[in-house]
Amino acid sequence: xxxxxxxxxxxxxxxxxxxxxxxxxxxxxxxxxxxxxxxxxxxxxxxxxxxxxxxxxxxxxxxxxxxxxxxxxxxxxxxxxxxxxxxxxxxxxxxxxxxxxxxxxxxxxxxxxxxxxxxxxxxxxxxxxxxxxxxxxxxxxxxxxxxxxxxxxxxxxxxxxxxxxxxxxxxxxxxxxxxxxxxxxxxxxxxxxxxxxxxxxxxxxxxxxxxxxxxxxxxxxxxxxxxxxxxxxxxxxxxxxxxxxxxxxxxxxxxxxxxxxxxxxxxxxxxxxxxxxxxxxxxxxxxxxxxxxxxx
Amino acid sequence: xxxxxxxxxxxxxxxxxxxxxxxxxxxxxxxxxxxxxxxxxxxxxxxxxxxxxxxxxxxxxxxxxxxxxxxxxxxxxxxxxxxxxxxxxxxxxxxxxxxxxxxxxxxxxxxxxxxxxxxxxxxxxxxxxxxxxxxxxxxxxxxxxxxxxxxxxxxxxxxxxxxxxxxxxxxxxxxxxxxxxxxxxxxxxxxxxxxxxxxxxxxxxxxxxxxxxxxxxxxxxxxxxxxxxxxxxxxxxxxxxxxxxxxxxxxxxxxxxxxxxxxxxxxxxxxxxxxxxxxxxxxxxxxxxxxxxxxxxxxxxxxxxxxxxxxxxxxxxxxxxxxxxxxxxxxxxxxxxxxxxxxxxxxxxxxxxxxxxxxxxxxxxxxxxxxxxxxxxxxxxxxxxxxxxxxxxxxxxxx
Numbered sequence: 115x116x117x118x119x120x121x122x123x124x125x126x127x128x129x130x131x132x133x134x135x136x137x138x139x140x141x142x143x144x145x146x147x148x149x150x151x152x153x154x155x156x157x158x159x160x161x162x163x164x165x166x167x168x169x170x171x172x173x174x175x176x177x178x179x180x181x182x183x184x185x186x187x188x189x190x191x192x193x194x195x196x197x198x199x200x201x202x203x204x205x206x207x208x209x210x211x212x213x214x215x216x217x218x219x220x221x222x223x224x225x226x227x228x229x230x231x232x233x234x235x236x237x238x239x240x241x242x243x244x245x246x247x248x249x250x251x252x253x254x255x256x257x258x259x260x261x262x263x264x265x266x267x268x269x270x271x272x273x274x275x276x277x278x279x280x281x282x283x284x285x286x287x288x289x290x291x292x293x294x295x296x297x298x299x300x301x302x303x304x305x306x307x308x309x310x311x312x313x314x315x316x317x318x319x320x321x322x323x324x325x326x327x328x329x330x331x332x333x334x335x336x337x338x339x340x341x342x343x344x345x346x347x348x349x350x351x352x353x354x355x356x357x358x359x360x361x362x363x364x365x366x367x368x369x370x371x372x373x374x375x376x377x378x379x380x381x382x383x384x385x386x387x388x389x390x391x392x393x394x395x396x397x398x399x400x401x402x403x404x405x406x407x408x409x410x
Numbered sequence: 411x412x413x414x415x416x417x418x419x420x421x422x423x424x425x426x427x428x429x430x431x432x433x434x435x436x437x438x439x440x441x442x443x444x445x446x447x448x449x450x451x452x453x454x455x456x457x458x459x460x461x462x463x464x465x466x467x468x469x470x471x472x473x474x475x476x477x478x479x480x481x482x483x484x485x486x487x488x489x490x491x492x493x494x495x496x497x498x499x500x501x502x503x504x505x506x507x508x509x510x511x512x513x514x515x516x517x518x519x520x521x522x523x524x525x526x527x528x529x530x531x532x533x534x535x536x537x538x539x540x541x542x543x544x545x546x547x548x549x550x551x552x553x554x555x556x557x558x559x560x561x562x563x564x565x566x567x568x569x570x571x572x573x574x575x576x577x578x579x580x581x582x583x584x585x586x587x588x589x590x591x592x593x594x595x596x597x598x599x600x601x602x603x604x605x606x607x608x609x610x611x612x613x614x615x616x617x618x619x620x621x622x623x624x625x626x627x628x629x630x631x632x633x634x635x636x637x638x639x640x641x642x643x644x645x646x647x648x649x650x651x652x653x654x655x656x657x658x659x660x661x662x663x664x665x666x667x668x669x670x671x672x673x674x675x676x677x678x679x680x681x682x683x684x685x686x687x688x689x690x691x692x693x694x695x696x697x698x699x700x701x702x703x704x705x706x707x708x709x710x711x712x713x714x715x716x717x718x719x720x721x722x723x724x725x726x727x728x729x730x731x732x733x734x735x736x737x738x739x740x741x742x743x744x745x746x747x748x749x750x751x752x753x754x755x756x757x758x759x760x761x762x763x764x765x766x767x768x769x770x771x772x773x774x775x776x777x778x779x780x781x782x783x784x785x786x787x788x789x790x791x792x793x794x795x796x797x798x799x800x801x802x803x804x805x806x807x808x809x
Binding site (some may be wrong): 122123139140143144146147150151156158169199200205208293294295296297301302303306307308309348350359 | 445446447449450453456457460461462467468471472473474476478479480481483484485621622624625626680719723780
């Protein structure tokens, strides 16, 4: 397959780094196999570890289009695969009601012209294989999961009025989940799997420097240690990579060069990291001072 | 040892040997509760073709990506891989510990107080039978009215001592759960029919077209199945009741997709998957292993706390009903219980506490724990008879 034109794992890792994604070994291996074997990859892990970002990076790396299906409770085939454009159909019926028989009208309005392609159908009808991101699959209902399974194994969609639409290209599929509901074994077995954890401090430092080059070395190192400490605290919502990046941007903006410099600025910048009231309360000035001291 | 033999043989034999080793490895994972089958063996060989087979690290990561399918498996994989390919002897130990020998000899002791002992017949039988009569469950409600069963339904569960009656009551509890499921799911199906045209909005939107419905407005009722989360107290004081409750919980969990079950005594364990295990004997063994250390006091507050910390975020939602089955005798701090219940209630739609002692004539919730819990419950009901247990349905109807 042309899209898998890396010969070694190191090469893949380098290409990912090239598009700004710094991945650990397990994830690189998972992506390597997903590309080589053409299988979907299921990524699990806490919110904020960069699962969605993997798909984006992959699309950048392959220079492919990324099509995203955001799952939610109640998501159904109509919203995910295709829908008829009812307005246009009705207009067509009205416009031709005098000069067409009912059969002709039916044939006309149930043709591809009136079909609205939703992400899944869109993904399999691309000329060049896209990256299909099925985000937070665990939010969708089990019925939908079963439906998805069928599409992922056959890469074809049957529309009752049109017949079967076969894939013109097989997308590279990335699924993400963060444990809202347990997924079926059937789906898990279809996919390769990687559990994505918060990055090691070393890797987070690399990410930080790659994303915000203006940050000073000292501050970056302190931030990474501080965040690692904060994630060990008993929080409802542990800060993810995106939060770390936001926070660093805020610190740079506030002219903070070391975490122990200005306790007030530090305190006010925490809004970037702590996203629930309970968490904001849990990190008291004392806890904050302790974490900052240890990080310095 | 593997390498020496393979070096001596021809390439084809090597491949055959590797395939055989891979089959064994997959079997080894399966014995350790991985959901993997023969198809994975073939894929595993394909994976080996894509990684540097001389780099053990790559082989391990590659197989891990393929064969682990969930977080627990992901975390245990490295150990199991080591144990199998490097033979550190851990495999054997693990298998024994996982009870593949134990199963045959009988249930672990800790569980015998809760489940029919082997003298009362094969433990698997009631389960197997309930599975077979799934089609009959429509008549469950009617069956409940049969005289002997009616009498049973009204008897305080702790007075049932006759082994036959015990088995019958347990089956009833299981059927009750399924009947509950059936009635509720019917209601849900009716409610969720759609999508429908929203005529009012359609007409309004199309006033400009002279009222002809050109732009249609659709209405869809969001599909929101109810979710049941059961927390069952299996501490010493609940002994006489928990075997029935366990059947009830099992009935709920096995027939209701959106159900989640936990047992607690001094700590809390999630048992949904173990209860859904299709092999009843293995299910019992898994449950038995999970409840090791049982028999001490009850730490309800602490158990709720671990539920809130570990599971609540994913287990609960706005359509969740939490059922706590417990007598409320808590050896922990009442304040902790109250606090954790409060947290629980914020995340769940309703919190129902079923207490078998409540049906006793002179019982007042005097246990300190229970008294602390009361203000934070949506419903506090008795569950000393099967009939009382059946009344739990009302709690769902009010959702």
